[in-house]
Amino acid sequence: QLQLQESGPGLVKPSETLSLTCTVSGASTSSSDYYWGWIRQPPGKGLQWIGSIYYTGSTFYNPSLKSRVTVSVDTSKNQFSLKLGSVTAADTAVYYCARHPGGIAAALVNWGQGTLVTVSS
């Protein structure tokens, strides 16, 4: 059974870089069938897609965050990661990792449980 588990610091200082990892079990990040993505949700607010990566390393980012975001994949560890630079309080959110097909089938089929990241000094 597929499981996605986010991990990383729960507290990040303003202007620093937020780093999270999603560990995948029950599926392979080297599969050609799926993309691996990050979505966030500020407390009490809606969902925002951050970016996704394909096993080849091809990345797709939300233009509103593109200058600060890097998503990478480590197929040997069956993990993918998110880095968000120059964080502010507005980046405080629950961060989810997810799996989705590509192209015009990109519904977010599987989600991790989410991890809260607070940006504060």
Added chain:
Amino acid sequence: EIVMTQSPATLSVYPGERATLSCRASQSVSSNLAWYQQKPGQAPRLLIYGAFTRATGVPARFSGSRSGTEFTLTISSLQSEDFAVYYCQQYSNWPPLTFGGGTKVEIK
């Protein structure tokens, strides 16, 4: 960027009644639309994809429809476990994948 607009923001419904949730796209997304259910403290759960198709394990009381750029999620007879927030999401033209602002279905 395709903007998704959901209405109403909050829907108050008696258990057993029908709930109708709306989602409008700012331009055509064909039927490349998904609906998610999110309960407090939980990750979203995929309910509907391709505008009409229920995801695995989703009860038949959930159904999706489309008229042009207007999409509807209908819950035919609300059960206690259906009170939650519902989001629509388009994947027709991405990046970016975009979500609506959500509709909270609450007990009347």
